[in-house]
Amino acid sequence: MRVEPTFEGGSGAIVRLENGSATFDFGAKLFINPGQASGQYSGTFNVNVNYE
Numbered sequence: 644m645r646v647e648p649t650f651e652g653g654s655g656a657i658v659r660l661e662n663g664s665a666t667f668d669f670g671a672k673l674f675i676n677p678g679q680a681s682g683q684y685s686g687t688f689n690v691n692v693n694y695e
Contacts, residue, residue: 645674648688 650656650669658665669690 644676644679644684646686646688647672647674648690 648669648671651667656667658667671688
C-alpha cells in the first residue's frame with residue numbers, strides 16, 4: 644500500500660503565523676493494492692516545518 648499526504652494549498656503551501664501559532668489540516672490518499680488482505684494497518688510519515 645502507498646499513502647500520499649495531501650495538504651490544503653498543495654505541496655509547499657505557505658502557512659502564516661498569527662500571534663505565534665498556526666493550525667493547518669492535512670489528509671492522505673491511500674492506494675490499496677489489488678488483493679490486499681482486509682485488516683487494520685498503521686504507519687507513520689514525517690511532517691517538516693521550515694521557518695525563518
